[in-house]
Structure formats: C-alpha cells, structure tokens
Amino acid sequence: DIQMTQSPSSLSASVGDRVTITCRASQTIDNYLNWYQHKPGKAPKLLIFGASTLHSGVPSRFSGSGSGTEFTLTISRLQPEDFTTYFCQQSYSSPFTFGQGTKLDIK
Amino acid sequence: EVQLVESGGGLVQPGGSLRLSCAASGFTFSSYWMYWVRQAPGKGLEWVSRINSDGTSRSYADSVKGRFTVSRDNAKNTLYLQMNGLRAEDTAVYHCANVDITSREASDIWGQGTMVTVSS
Numbered sequence: 558d559i560q561m562t563q564s565p566s567s568l569s570a571s572v573g574d575r576v577t578i579t580c581r582a583s584q585t586i587d588n589y590l591n592w593y594q595h596k597p598g599k600a601p602k603l604l605i606f607g608a609s610t611l612h613s614g615v616p617s618r619f620s621g622s623g624s625g626t627e628f629t630l631t632i633s634r635l636q637p638e639d640f641t642t643y644f645c646q647q648s649y650s651s652p653f654t655f656g657q658g659t660k661l662d663i664k
Numbered sequence: 665e666v667q668l669v670e671s672g673g674g675l676v677q678p679g680g681s682l683r684l685s686c687a688a689s690g691f692t693f694s695s696y697w698m699y700w701v702r703q704a705p706g707k708g709l710e711w712v713s714r715i716n717s718d719g720t721s722r723s724y725a726d727s728v729k730g731r732f733t734v735s736r737d738n739a740k741n742t743l744y745l746q747m748n749g750l751r752a753e754d755t756a757v758y759h760c761a762n763v764d765i766t767s768r769e770a771s772d773i774w775g776q777g778t779m780v781t782v783s784s
Contacts (some may be wrong), residue, residue, distance in 0.1 A: 589768040599776060606770035644709050648769035651723045658708040
C-alpha cells in the first residue's frame with residue numbers, strides 16, 4: 558500500500574500570510590495527487606487535482622506542485638475562510654490513501 | 665443542483681449491520697465510478713471502497729474487506745454500502761463521493777456524510 562505522509566499536522570498563520578503544506582508518497586504516484594479542504598460538518602471540497610491543476614471555481618491563491626513522490630500545496634495571501642483542515646490523497650492505486658491532514662489555524 | 669445525500673447511519677451494537685445509501689442528483693450518476701470515504705472522530709479521512717460505473721468492479725480497504733459490500737442501482741441514482749460485523753473502530757462519518765476519471769480520479773462531488781456509531 559502507498560503511504561501518504563503529510564506535514565505539518567498543524568500550522569498557525571495570520572491573514573495575508575503565505576503557507577505551504579507538503580505531502581510525500583512512499584512510492585511514485587506520477588501526478589495522481591489531489592488536495593482537499595475540509596471544514597467540520599461539511600463535505601470535503603476539491604482544490605487541486607493532478608498535483609497542480611486548480612479545480613473550477615477555486616481561488617487562484619491556491620496552487621499545487623510536485624510529481625513522483627513529493628508534492629506541495631501553497632496558499633498565498635490567506636483569507637479568513639481558509640483557516641480549516643487540508644488533506645492530500647493519492648488516486649494512483651488502491652487503497653486510495655489520504656494524508657493525515659493539516660489543521661491551519663489563526664495565529 | 666449537483667448533490668450527493670447520504671442516509672442510513674445510526675447507533676448499532678458491535679456485530680450488527682447497517683446499510684448506508686447515497687442519493688445522487690444533478691449529474692449523470694451512471695457515468696461515474698464512486699467512493700465511500702469515512703472519518704472517525706478526531707481522525708483523518710480514510711478511503712473505504714470504490715465501485716465502477718456499472719457495478720462490476722469493486723475494491724475495499726483491508727480494514728473492511730469481507731465485512732462491507734458496495735453496490736449501486738443506476739436506475740435509482742443510488743449508491744449503497746452494506747456494513748456487516750460492525751466494530752467499534754467503524755464508528756465514523758461516512759461520505760460518498762464521485763470519481764472523475766478525467767481529473768486524475770479526483771472527487772469533486774461529495775456528500776456531507778452520515779454518522780455511524782458502533783457501541784453497546
């Protein structure tokens with residue numbers, strides 16, 4: 558099984574800051590890497606698919622990069638609504654594992 | 665409106681069974697592969713199962729293999745998860761989601777989830 562290691566597990570930042578979250582795969586997953594935002598009690602929301610493609614309707618302050626085993630999600634100019642939890646997921650092979658999540662809170 | 669709505673969760677004793685449903689609307693359900701994903705209290709997301717568009721191919725996480733069965737009824741636009749032999753560690757919110765094979769198999773439609781609690 559492919560293990561996804563996401564870091565950091567938590568992050569404190571201020572409105573307007575730029576933050577980066579990293580996801581590492583235990584073996585190559587090409588660019589089958591997706592990023593989701595998940596607010597408590599809500600449905601997860603797709604941000605980035607294929608490692609770097611912004612999903613329709615997602616603000617351009619979100620960006621993704623990487624290929625193979627190392628991937629990053631960057632949020633530039635944090636907005637108040639961005640303070641929540643983010644997950645990566647590999648869709649390369651079953652089981653389609655998620656990272657442990659990164660909780661982003663206001664400093 | 666494009667949406668997925670889960671139902672069927674509740675409180676069940678260890679060893680018991682539940683069947684979850686996921687009703688789809690606003691998109692061509694029969695064209696999409698589908699996932700079940702769960703989140704235990706205080707934990708991250710865990711992939712549970714996937715089914716292809718016509719229901720002939722299914723896969724499961726090791727943690728549920730042999731106990732859970734995914735199925736679908738495309739005429740009713742509904743996805744199901746039959747859960748047998750439930751354990752305390754199956755306690756979670758269960759979400760259904762689509763699989764978009766044109767977007768590196770990402771999921772851009774999710775339900776809000778249904779809570780399953782396994783406890784005596």
